[in-house]
Amino acid sequence: MAVTSEATTLWFGDLLSGSGTTSLDSSDAAEFPVSWAARSQGEAGKTNPEELLGAAHSACYSMAFANALALNGSPADSLQVTAAVTFTPGEGITGSHLLVSAKIPNLSQADFERLALEAKENCPVSKALAGIPITLEASLA
Numbered sequence: 001m002a003v004t005s006e007a008t009t010l011w012f013g014d015l016l017s018g019s020g021t022t023s024l025d026s027s028d029a030a031e032f033p034v035s036w037a038a039r040s041q042g043e044a045g046k047t048n049p050e051e052l053l054g055a056a057h058s059a060c061y062s063m064a065f066a067n068a069l070a071l072n073g074s075p076a077d078s079l080q081v082t083a084a085v086t087f088t089p090g091e092g093i094t095g096s097h098l099l100v101s102a103k104i105p106n107l108s109q110a111d112f113e114r115l116a117l118e119a120k121e122n123c124p125v126s127k128a129l130a131g132i133p134i135t136l137e138a139s140l141a
Contacts, residue, residue: 008025065100
């Protein structure tokens with residue numbers, strides 16, 4: 001069964017001086033202020049598409065890696081995943097870097113590295129981001 005998720009942005013004004021809000025409609029979990037300054041310069045208190053994309057990528061990767069570990073018979077005690085998505089004005093989104101710290105009992109370093117890489121390659125958000133470089137830095141805590 002397919003699930004469709006929705007978010008809506010309401011924008012006022014032009015690109016440079018305008019601003020808006022993005023709301024998570026499907027879950028009704030949050031509404032976030034957005035602006036060009038937040039996207040191009042990093043404005044405190046406002047988000048941007050890349051931060052939201054980073055949230056999606058880190059959550060998706062966490063799920064993919066947790067599943068790969070469970071299927072391997074070595075479920076994680078915990079996974080901490082940060083996705084750092086880079087935006088360059090004039091170029092666009094130029095990459096996503098996954099930083100993973102995992103607590104997994106009784107798993108060899110070789111198996112950890114193999115499963116971490118497989119999760120990166122099989123995560124649906126990673127697949128959707130196939131047009132940009134995705135790097136992975138994973139460690140056992």
